Amino acid sequence: MLDGVVTKDPAARLLRLLSLLQSRTDWPGPELADRLGVSTRTIRSDIERLRDLGYPVSATSGTAGGYRLGAGARLPPLLLDDEEAVAVAIGLRTAAAQTVGGIEETSLRALAKLDQVLPARLRSRVAALAASTVPLPGNGPAVDADVLATLAAACRDRRxxxxxxxxxxxxxxxxxTEPHRLVATGRRWYLVAWDVDREDWRTFRIDRLAPRTPPGPPFPGRRLPPDEAIDVVTKGVASTLGPCRTVATVHAPAAVVSDRIPPVARVEHLDDERCLLHIGAATPLTLAVYLAALGLPFTVEGPAALLEALRQVSRHCAGAV
Known part of the structure; x- marks a missing residue:
């Protein structure tokens, strides 16, 4: 239950009610009343006041009845706690450096509005983080924000x-396809989806696809946990890294190797002291440098061009010292 100040102040209570309605989809009337320390009759009155102000609050059916904040012509004010406000500000500051096209200016406009209303104690925290952080600009191909939104909606609605x-x-x-998850690697965005014609999971680079609208019929969900969705992307991308590929036996635990490789390479556990590294590159020399940069003992059986490139790297390194 809230303190008496919020309960007795109609304006403060109305803002708190709006914040609760934003926090989840459905709220039973008695639970809202308990949260605000008022009667269900007062809740009904406050709901009517929100409707008069233009917020589309609908009643839900059930034993006790409840309320739901729907979508409408007016965007409700976002009521954020301290941690949420800081998280949003940081997210907006980094959005301009990412690989989603068309949101840089929009993000800066939204950040400017947020900065105007941030309390001084939060503004200093956000400023300190901004001053101490240098985001690495995304160097992957830009994806269209509308395409991302379309795919995200299809994943959510299972269409x-x-x-x-x-x-x-x-x-x-x-x-x-039956879209399942969007996966961002930092450089590229991928869609993980069930390919209906090929009857298998597939990975698609989002900058290479153009959705046809409207979306198709709904489909039953297929179980694929988030970790497995990431694994599907990793395997799919690793297969297209470049014409020179190899499988190296690295004499180190899989967890150690995973920390030293780009996300597009794939590590396969063998035992506590060995793993297989599936990796590729544009040229044998580039791949040899990748492997040498691991700083871990490894063996490869081919291809022949990679073996020669490894000898070349070895000679150059030995000559340097």
């Missing part, structure tokens, strides 16, 4: 979606 897709070889195809 099939068709799109034109261009693979890494430039081949164009029409894909019919």
């Amino acid at each position: 099939r979606i068709r799109f034109d897709y261009r693979d890494h070889g430039g081949n164009a195809t029409l894909r019919d």
Whole structure:
């Protein structure tokens, strides 16, 4: 129960009620009354006041009845606690450096509005983080924010979606999918989806697809935990790293190797002291440098061009010292 000041002050109580309605989808009337320390009759009166102010609050059915804040013509004010406000500010500051096209200016406008209303104690925290952090600009291909929104909605609503897709070889195809997750690697965005025609999970680079609208019919959910979705992306991307690929046996635990490789490479556990590293690169020399940079003992059986590149790197390093 809140303190008496909030309970007796109608304006403060109304803001608190709006904040609660924003925090989850459905609220039973008695629970709202208990949270605010008032009667259910007062809650009904406050709900009517919100409606008069233009907020679409609908009544929900049930034993006790309840309320839901719906979408409407007016965007309700966001009522954030301290930690939420700091998180939003930091997110807006870094958004301009990411690989989503068209949101840089929008993010700065939103941040300017947020800065105007941040309390001094929070503004100093955000300023300190901004002064101490240098975001690395995204160097991957930009993706369209509208495309991301379309795919995210299809994942959320479990609606099939068709799109034109261009693979890494430039081949164009029409894909019919059941979208599951969006995965961001820091440089690129990927869609993990069940390919209806191929009857298997597939990974699609979002900058290479163009959704066809409207979305298709709903589909039943397929179980794929978030960790497995990331694994699908890792395996898919590793297969297209470059024409020179190898599987190296690294004499170190898989967890140690995973911390030293880019997210597009794949580590396969063997035992407590060894793992397999599936990795590729554009040229044998680049791949040899990747492997040498691990700083861990490893063995590879080929290809021949990679073995020669490793000898070359070894000679150059030995000559340098």
